Amino acid sequence: MLHKNDKSRLSLVDKAYVEIRRRILEDNWQPGYQALEEAIARELDMSRTPVREALIRLEREGLVEIMPRRGMRVVAISSTDMCDIYEVVTVLESEAAARLARLRPDKKFLAPLNASVEAMDKALEKDNLKAWAKADEAFHANLLKLCGNARLAQMGMSVQDRIKRARLATLNERPVPYRSNDDHRALIEAIMEGDVEAARRIHTQHKQNAMQMITTILKQREDDDLDE
Amino acid sequence: MLHKNDKSRLSLVDKAYVEIRRRILEDNWQPGYQALEEAIARELDMSRTPVREALIRLEREGLVEIMPRRGMRVVAISSTDMCDIYEVVTVLESEAAARLARLRPDKKFLAPLNASVEAMDKALEKDNLKAWAKADEAFHANLLKLCGNARLAQMGMSVQDRIKRARLATLNERPVPYRSNDDHRALIEAIMEGDVEAARRIHTQHKQNAMQMITTILKQREDDDLDE
DNA sequence: TTTATTTTTAACGTATACATTATAATCTGA
DNA sequence: TCAGATTATAATGTATACGTTAAAAATAAA
Known part of the structure; x- marks a missing residue:
């Protein structure tokens, strides 16, 4: 988690965090969208671990909820x-x-x-x-x-x-x-x-x-x- | 991360989260206190992984900062x-x-x-x-x-x-x-x-x-x- | 055909292995 | 003795293995 470093040396957690967050905020992943850790990991070309860690951050920020066996889900807009x-x-x-x-x-x-x-x-x-x-x-x-x-x-x-x-x-x-x-x-x-x-x-x-x-x-x- | 389940089936991440948070809020771990992942993991009798995940949550909540090679540090009161x-x-x-x-x-x-x-x-x-x-x-x-x-x-x-x-x-x-x-x-x-x-x-x-x-x-x- | 039960699959949580690299310790030269 | 260079150590980030178990699929019974 070198999350305080410059961009060229972003950790994989940071990369996953930034990319997932981008997809949500730019509506590529719409409210209600679900994806499993493994699928996201494959898409981002990394192992599950940094994806998990990124999702924890994003969950704390209210952008996703993590549902066991359903993966993460982009929080709905109500x-x-x-x-x-x-x-x-x-x-x-x-x-x-x-x-x-x-x-x-x-x-x-x-x-x-x-x-x-x-x-x-x-x-x-x-x-x-x-x-x-x-x-x-x-x-x-x-x-x-x-x-x-x-x-x-x-x-x-x-x-x-x-x-x-x-x-x-x-x-x-x-x-x-x-x-x-x-x-x-x-x-x-x-x-x-x-x-x-x-x-x-x-x-x-x-x-x-x-x-x-x-x-x-x-x-x-x-x-x-x-x-x- | 069965963090929505009842207390008897708390995941290790949840256990670590609750315990670390308790120690901080009850001043057992005072502002400025530092500890490495491995040390915390040993103390809580679990592997590093759930400790890492708990610390990510706590960092997002502003109670700790995570500093590579120094472990986590309880946020100071200024x-x-x-x-x-x-x-x-x-x-x-x-x-x-x-x-x-x-x-x-x-x-x-x-x-x-x-x-x-x-x-x-x-x-x-x-x-x-x-x-x-x-x-x-x-x-x-x-x-x-x-x-x-x-x-x-x-x-x-x-x-x-x-x-x-x-x-x-x-x-x-x-x-x-x-x-x-x-x-x-x-x-x-x-x-x-x-x-x-x-x-x-x-x-x-x-x-x-x-x-x-x-x-x-x-x-x-x-x-x-x-x-x- | 529907419902209940059993079996199988795979997603997750966790532990561990491993490569990288920051930091500490040690060595060398002035 | 001190400063700089080199080496060793260990903390971290990441990948992978593995056990557990929820959910899906298959099978059996009504």
Whole structure:
């Protein structure tokens, strides 16, 4: 487990972890997908042992569940679970936003946030929702990274992973997200003005809107599945 | 990894996980303690494999770090890290408190919370700080469990584990915690009245006081260590 | 045909073997 | 004696072997 080393000397556990995680987060392995250790090991051209170890990590992160004799299964996206998770991420990110506002940072410090919003604007000009989602994700990651609390950032990021798939899966069914871009710009404004409560309120509202849209779509799908 | 089975059929991984975790949380293995896989395996009377797997879980939970050729090391308690973690747990628990207040639960539903406060009172009458800490911990766990958001509870609990050692390590250096008991009673009161903002405020203030006391003691110790 | 029982198969958890390599110990030269 | 080089050791990561047992398949009975 040389998991602290550079990329060229990644252990097989790390390689398995990165690859499996990639397949899940990029939806190559969809929610509910199952695979046995041995099959994964064959696919990744390694023995079972590093696959096992990678799966333990991923299980702890909530991306897979390990079911004896069924192998691992990619955790399903459920609307009720997503509601719960969204609430957590809303609290964490809004605290990060408030914290950042308290810091009263200068424009230079907030450059990564502005860059993300610009990339989001550009993506919408080109009708490229995928690129928009990527830039949006970067905005949220930057918000957490800049907030000055390492644990808050780490935890916020790990919860992000859990909602990432739901965000992508619903991307084409949501209205064009102009409002997201506006929300982020307003947030940056509030942060620069050191307006802690506004920052918290703007971001909370933003996440709640997103949650509403996403979980409504998910619920609809679940209802459709029940009708079949 | 029959980690979902009953206790009598715990896998060796589960056994190792439970035992190592117990030793850390009960301070038998103190912050900074190092041990090699092989040594742990010998101590637990099993081969290295289940020990490795247990350590991966514990690493993901932030209790240990795995360092090649040095084995695992129990994560140190640092005042700055504790500040960060306390901020996270404050946000999570305060949200749980607010959520609970929103629910406007009846007295019966809140029985576990009242029971914990009573146990805390009883422990202080007997000058038993250890028992007090245990009841206090139960109070916080119950608060999370009752809040109605499974993810919030799960995450709050996992962050609890990270501060548990710092709480215990500083227990005898803090003033007798009458105020904690009062705070918890006030919180229950606010919850029963459905006063969301009071609940949030009371609990936030409570956690911030605790954080202040604990991290001050930790910082003092770190400064003392530097003087040696 | 269906259900129950028995047998077989293979997935998993665990132990062990082995190659790699980081680190400790030892040796050599100034 | 000290610093650098070399050698030895052992910790780790990985592969593989093996025993256990859950699940699948086959067989028998109703």
